[in-house]
Amino acid sequence: MTNELPHQEWSDAQEETTVSVDTHELTVSYYDEGQTNASENPLVFLHGIPTWSYLWRGVAPAFEDDRRVIAPDFVGYGNSAMYDGFDRSIRAQEQVLDGLLSQLEVDQIDLVAHDIGGGVALRYAAHNPDAVGKLVLSNSIAYDSWPIQFIVDLGLPGTINDMSVDDVDEQLTGMFQSTLIDPDDEFVEGMVSRFRSDKGRISLSRNAIATNTSHTTEIDYEAITAEAYFIWGENDEFQPIQFAERLNDDLENTAGITRLDANHWVPADRPSQYADHLSSFLD
Template sequence: MTQTHTEWTDAQSSATVDVDGHDVEMAYYEDGPADATPVVFVHGVPTWGYLWAKVAPELAGEFRVIVPDMVGYGNSENGEGFDRSIRAQEQALDGLLEALDIETFHLVAHDIGGGAALRLAAHQPHRVEQLVCSNVVCYDSWPVEFVSTIGLPKTAGMGDEELDAKLDFAFADGAYGEADPDFVAGMKYPWLEREGGKRALARAAVATNTNHTTEITYEDITADLLCLWAEADQMQQVEYGERLVEDIGGEMIRLDEAFHWVPEDRAETFASELDGFLEP
């Protein structure tokens, strides 16, 4: 049975990471044997680690599963004074792995988490052994209108009902078929229930910077690549995944019956494909 977002939160730990000289608390979920090969799951905007609640635990029998909340997201520190951009998320992710004494690992990423993962794989190719990209931002594929809109200052002063409706549009209406109420409630939680959530959401959205993916030297990535891509996604379209495969090498698997939230829409298939691809 999938954990609720409250149960997931209760199971999380945290570590202090450095973001441009600022000490920032980064929450993460961990499961599986401590001596197994680490698999790090990285989420996007406006989600948090709970995006992977139906996928990551399925691998915990064979792998050391690490699921961070990017800084400014989920249960990580969400106040002012530090960067939330993809460049900063790469830095924070590197800091978390250092705190956990993890040298080499596999990466599984979605949305802007994919931008951070691709940067890390390009800058430290000796550490990333296998890389799974699912409807990630890359090249000039982003930002999208919805994220740009919630990055406006008015989001911080928005009423609960208005923000709730916007998040329903993203997570309930954005699901393929009928959305799981637990998933929708979980995705809303950091922005509606945590203190400072609305401002944190605006800060996360406004930090999107296309330069941080256009400047990646994709040819430096040596990790084995698998693209698990929802072909019906209108935000991060499948052609960008094909371009990743062309530039890096690897395999593309197109998933039907899924929109942008593919780890939720096709959780069982997603976990099965990971199990078949990732090497212990």
């Protein structure tokens, strides 16, 4: 394994701001490290469900010597707002991204995204084609590829109402341990810990309920002009490699697909390889 930060140290390194999502003012936590370089876009990392910015612990720090690295927790996840009563769909998370970048006065970015973060990235790149230079997607949702049954089940009111915090902990822990190639206790603990409360349990359910396939089927994929590249865990049963192939065919400007021997959690399973391939593409 690489020398990743423990999850509490990652949390301690995060900053906070407030962004507007529909009619709500929501706290957003984000990791913001590295060197501001006038010749390089900030590098923004987006996570999916049920993870948070700590997903990128083995990848993002590798770029901090040369780039500003920004990794937000979407609302409803990580250390961002988790209280009940606001939208957590990828449409809303796109507003989170837009609002955060505005707060940070960042106009041009390169985007790296996983899972539902990929859906957010695709929407943002389609709606802001001049703002995204390079777009890297990994085991991303797209088209009608989602949600998977595990997430659908978590979003059923009857399911989450019948589950205690310990039940949620056990189910998430089991899911990560069974789908990571080499489960790392610190990574699994970091992922699960953010939902280890009644607020977290309900937030996870609300995040699952908010999955909405129309938010990716409605994207105008032809509007995306960023140079796109795909680093995909080729053994993924959640978001199969066929969706990377379809995106590679449909997007206007692509650099192809790198297939890694990994399942869905490719940034966690293969952090060193991932960082090497990402670096080669960005250079």
